Amino acid sequence: MSEPKIKLNTEWLSVCGGCHVALVDLHEKIVDVMKVIEIQRSPLLTDEKGYPPAQIGLITGSVRTDHDREVAKAMRASCDKIIAFGTCAVYGGIPGAALAHTAEDILDRVYLNNPSTDSSKGVVPNRLVPKMDAKITPLDEVIDVDLYLPGCPPHAAFIFDALMSLTKDRDPRAKEESICAKCNRLMKKTDVSQIKSVMDGMPDEDTCFLSQGYICLGSVTLNRCAAPCPQNGVVCTGCAGPMPQILTEPNRDIRTEVAARMSALTNIPPMDVVNEIEKSAKSYYAYAMASGMVRNKPTFLIEKWIEQVEKV
């Protein structure tokens, strides 16, 4: 007789939905998964609306509304092991970038003063929608989380390995490796002396973006994606969240680590890189700024940086 299947529930909170689509990205590998795992409830894949008891629970997204908080608790109560799945669930992710604004600012921009939609009725929806919190809360500040799988979304190979390691009770193979480790560009010494915007010129295809003066977050970002961006002509924006050394060491940060490497490769002074990243901090810190691990760093001064840019 075959072993009973491991039961899985999934749920989404405030998200884009991409992480659930990534589950389906397993393609034919999903057949192997289904041999050992039974997907009981999953917003994209099954009709089940309740929370039947399960061994594994995948939660994508962060907590922004009353509804998010309630369903997160229902998942915790029904599942033995909860996995924070995707950057939103691990660090707050893209919705976490809203930390840079108040809830009122956001509602005003979306419903009342939005340049691309008709907002002449002046109505902010308040019926049949859950109440929005004043700020984003990462999942593990609301419920206990057992395991973390960052990535926006995590690449199917990492999802498959994570699920299989859980069913076989072995350690996952994923390592603490940066995006640069999987990039195919060569880091060359150059005499570039100015930072370029991604709109400037046409970057060389074989040379590291840092060598060419473009800020790339590959060296400060954990690989859970197999580095598609720098291998296809686009800088890494850090969507899988920071490397562990940035999260554990108070004196290391996204801006200082990138500055040290970029200035060693080029003639760009390190403080130019630091200043440039602070000037666009809402983008460079977008994915992990809601997490206490970044938000509570004494050197993370997002309010000051925003004020400096907006008063100019």
Added chain:
Amino acid sequence: MAEVLIKKEACRGCQICVEVCPTEVLAFDEAEQKAVVKNATDCIACLSCTYICPSTAISQQDFHSVKNFYRDLDFSVKAKRYL
């Protein structure tokens, strides 16, 4: 004795490790455009190369790890639970 290992396929050839090493353990192979271990026995396990390497290509084995009490304790515990 501390042992320095360089993962060749991960090395992006930036040479920063060669520049930061205080004891000239590392050298740069121009033909391959990769860092190599030249004077393995001189390594004092300061980990400067490991920290600065952009591509996590360098690792150390057999060294005494000093406990950093200033680390973010919460995250250090969480880091063990990453998939």
